[in-house]
Every structure is written in structure tokens, then in C-alpha cells.
Amino acid sequence: MCTAKTCFIIPPHILEALAKQGNISCKKALNDTKRILSERNEALNYLLLRTEAEKDGERFVYDSQGQYKQRVELSRTEDGEPSGDTVVNQAFETSGFVRDYFENTFGLNSINNMGMPVISNVHYGKAYNNAYWDGDEMTYGDGDGIEFKNFASAIDVVAHELTHGVTQFLANLEYEGQPGALNEHFSDVFATIVKQKYFNQSIEEADWLIGDSIVTPAFPGTAIRSLKEPGSANDFDRQPAHMDKYYNGPDDRYGVHINSGIPNRAFYLCCQEIGIEQASLIWYHTLKKLWRTSNFQDMVDIISDVTQKLASEGRVSDSAPAAVSQSFRSVGLETQLV
Amino acid sequence: MKYKVIIDGGFTGIRRTYEGDVSLEKEELESLVSALKESHLPTKPPLNDGEQYRWILESGEDTIEAVFDEQNHPPTLRKFLDEIKAKQ
Numbered sequence: 156m157c158t159a160k161t162c163f164i165i166p167p168h169i170l171e172a173l174a175k176q177g178n179i180s181c182k183k184a185l186n187d188t189k190r191i192l193s194e195r196n197e198a199l200n201y202l203l204l205r206t207e208a209e210k211d212g213e214r215f216v217y218d219s220q221g222q223y224k225q226r227v228e229l230s231r232t233e234d235g236e237p238s239g240d241t242v243v244n245q246a247f248e249t250s251g252f253v254r255d256y257f258e259n260t261f262g263l264n265s266i267n268n269m270g271m272p273v274i275s276n277v278h279y280g281k282a283y284n285n286a287y288w289d290g291d292e293m294t295y296g297d298g299d300g301i302e303f304k305n306f307a308s309a310i311d312v313v314a315h316e317l318t319h320g321v322t323q324f325l326a327n328l329e330y331e332g333q334p335g336a337l338n339e340h341f342s343d344v345f346a347t348i349v350k351q352k353y354f355n356q357s358i359e360e361a362d363w364l365i366g367d368s369i370v371t372p373a374f375p376g377t378a379i380r381s382l383k384e385p386g387s388a389n390d391f392d393r394q395p396a397h398m399d400k401y402y403n404g405p406d407d408r409y410g411v412h413i414n415s416g417i418p419n420r421a422f423y424l425c426c427q428e429i430g431i432e433q434a435s436l437i438w439y440h441t442l443k444k445l446w447r448t449s450n451f452q453d454m455v456d457i458i459s460d461v462t463q464k465l466a467s468e469g470r471v472s473d474s475a476p477a478a479v480s481q482s483f484r485s486v487g488l489e490t491q492l493v
Numbered sequence: 494m495k496y497k498v499i500i501d502g503g504f505t506g507i508r509r510t511y512e513g514d515v516s517l518e519k520e521e522l523e524s525l526v527s528a529l530k531e532s533h534l535p536t537k538p539p540l541n542d543g544e545q546y547r548w549i550l551e552s553g554e555d556t557i558e559a560v561f562d563e564q565n566h567p568p569t570l571r572k573f574l575d576e577i578k579a580k581q
């Protein structure tokens with residue numbers, strides 16, 4: 156049974172059904188153990204750095220010095236002098252821009268809304284073509300210099316990784332299958348929004364690409380992903396733009412970076428109808444309502460509900476609910492709520 | 494010794510495969526085999542955008558296969574992989 160504050164032992168499918176109906180305590184129960192582990196790690200890390208009263212999302216940039224290790228050398232702090240290393244300064248600046256976007260737009264106090272430090276590691280590994288979020292901090296490779304460039308300098312890559320942190324604390328979407336694809340989707344959505352803010356672009360001027368600035372001319376494509384045309388960003392891009400082409404295989408943790416193309420396309424279409432400001436508000440409030448095992452159908456049902464509520468409060472336009480529904484219908488997803 | 498390394502996942506989501514045939518000193522081969530036999534069960538929830546490394550080594554009659562995550566990829570294997578990549 157769920158009361159206002161407590162969930163007892165209830166099968167996950169029932170918790171999910173209750174969470175879908177808006178039961179916050181059930182959603183919290185679903186997001187349970189991994190979040191507790193993450194928060195404990197965060198708390199332990201934080202205690203090493205600052206006192207409890209001073210939490211305000213301060214930035215720390217570490218240099219991995221080409222090793223496969225994090226926190227090798229602290230190179231820049233919030234109030235410290237700029238580093239002599241351009242990549243350190245880029246990671247500092249871009250992570251601050253993303254942190255400030257979430258705070259200024261949604262009132263979020265850093266990644267976890269509790270002032271968690273924003274920690275970046277740069278120069279990780281040798282010719283490392285990747286960036287990741289590990290539950291506590293971000294880590295960036297320099298790229299191989301042949302097909303990829305430094306990952307920490309790209310505002311969309313940094314926004315993508317930092318949004319994984321926000322998602323972890325708001326919904327803790329598990330990183331596999333459809334919940335994993337939604338996790339990737341939200342990272343690409345806020346990467347795109349932040350990138351357009353960073354470059355002060357309108358939706359007409361924007362390219363809707365992710366990772367265009369980390370690929371070299373030798374790379375066989377223009378970017379890593381495209382929200383406008385999933386599957387078109389490069390020769391390896393397997394993203395579908397519609398449920399008709401849904402990937403059912405085991406690669407990439409059952410397609411987390413593949414099937415995210417489907418909701419990504421819906422987001423792009425929705426922005427064309429109601430603009431990116433309203434869309435960002437709808438997507439953020441939807442993320443807050445999702446839970447660890449949410450699938451695409453849950454997403455469509457929740458976003459429909461959230462949009463109706465925001466429209467009834469006058470926070471988005473009256474046309475927004477129909478625009479959201481039509482965008483998802485266009486990619487083969489339809490709400491089952493009546 | 495024949496090797497094949499498949500890197501899956503990561504921010505780019507682009508799967509990459511490295512394969513070839515190299516002759517190694519006995520000690521170096523033993524070190525690789527030993528690293529492949531290390532416990533490789535994930536110890537944490539998967540990293541967001543972490544890569545997965547599938548290793549297949551064939552030496553004589555033996556074939557050894559193992560999968561590692563970013564968190565538990567043994568340094569010996571990382572070093573060997575960096576050397577392979579540098580030669581390409």
C-alpha cells in the first residue's frame with residue numbers, strides 16, 4: 156500500500172501503474188536503490204570538498220593527464236584563476252553555462268537540486284573518443300585527432316552529459332532498452348536547447364545536430380546525431396525516426412543511442428509548432444514525472460497529461476496539447492489515456 | 494595470436510571493431526589472458542555513455558572471450574588496445 160509518504164512491498168508493475176497516476180511516493184519507491192547509492196556517493200564526494208552549508212553547485216575541473224583515471228589533478232575551481240590549459244577552461248565555461256541554464260530556467264540548484272558540485276575530468280585516456288557521466292561527475296576524452304576532436308569543448312556534448320545527471324536525480328531512468336533510450340532522448344533534447352541558447356539561435360537558424368563540433372573533416376558525416384532527421388548524421392547513424400523502424404537488437408544496451416531517434420524527432424516536430432520555450436517546459440515537467448522503468452508509451456501518456464495541466468494553468472498555449480499529441484503520432488506513438 | 498575487440502555504446506553510439514594477428518612474447522600473452530580472466534561482472538549501474546569492450550583472443554586451440562565496462566576494463570587490456578589503435 157502507498158500512503159502519502161510511504162510505499163510498502165508492492166510488485167513493481169503495480170508501483171508503475173500508481174506512479175503513472177501521479178503517486179509521488181510510488182515513483183520514489185521505483186527510483187529507490189540506485190538513487191540512494193548515487194546520493195550516498197555524491198554526499199561522500201561532497202564532504203571531501205566543502206561543508207554542508209555552502210552547497211551551490213561549484214565547478215571543479217580535473218586533468219586526467221592522459222590516464223584512465225578521474226580526479227588526477229585539480230586544475231580549476233569556481234573562484235580560482237583560469238588555467239593555462241584551454242580545454243580545462245572550456246570545460247569550466249561550458250559546464251557553468253549548462254548549470255546556469257537549468258537554474259535560471261527551472262530553478263534547479265545544480266544537478267541534483269541540492270547544490271551538487273559540478274565536476275569535470277578532461278584529457279581522459281589516450282586518443283579517447285568518448286565522454287560519459289558516471290553518476291557523480293563528467294569525463295571527457297580528447298578524441299583521436301583523426302575523426303574526433305576534444306569532447307569537453309562542445310556545448311552540446313557537455314549539456315548532454317550534465318543532463319544525464321539531472322535525469323538521474325529527477326527520474327533515474329535505467330540505462331537499457333526504452334527507459335535507456337528515453338534517458339538518451341532527454342540528454343539530446345536539453346543538449347539541443349542549451350546549444351541554441353549558447354549560440355543565440357532561433358529554431359530556424361539551428362542545425363538540430365548533436366556533436367557536429369567534435370567531428371573532423373575526415374569523419375564520414377557532419378555530426379553524431381540529428382533531431383531533425385534521425386539516421387542522417389553520419390554513415391553509421393542507425394537512428395530510426397519512426398516506430399516502424401524500431402531497433403529490437405541487443406547492441407548499445409538494447410539501442411539506447413539508437414531508438415532515442417524516435418522521441419528526438421517528436422521533440423523537433425513539436426518545437427516547429429509551439430516553439431522551443433514551451434517545449435522545454437513541457438519536456439522538463441515530463442521528466443520530473445517519469446520513473447526508473449518508464450517506456451515510450453509511459454512517456455507519451457505522461458507528456459500528454461503534463462501538457463494538458465500546463466495549458467490549463469496558462470503556462471503553455473491552448474494549442475500545445477494537440478501539437479504534442481500530433482508530434483508523437485507522427486513518429487508512431489499515441490497516448491492511451493482517455 | 495588473433496584478437497578481436499568490439500567497442501560498443503559510448504556517447505557516439507558508433508560500434509568499432511579492431512582485429513588482427515600479432516605474435517607476442519610468452520609473458521605478454523600470459524598477462525593478456527590473465528586480464529581477460531579477471532572478474533568482469535559489472536560492479537555498479539552502467540555509466541551513462543560508458544563504452545563496452547568485447548574481447549576475443551584466439552591462441553592455438555584456445556579461444557577466450559570476455560566483456561568489460563568502462564569501470565572494470567583492466568589496465569593491461571587498455572594498454573594493448575591503445576597500442577592496436579595507434580598502429581591503425
Ligand SMILES: [Zn+2]
Nearest residue numbers: 339342541542
Ligand atoms: Zn548519453
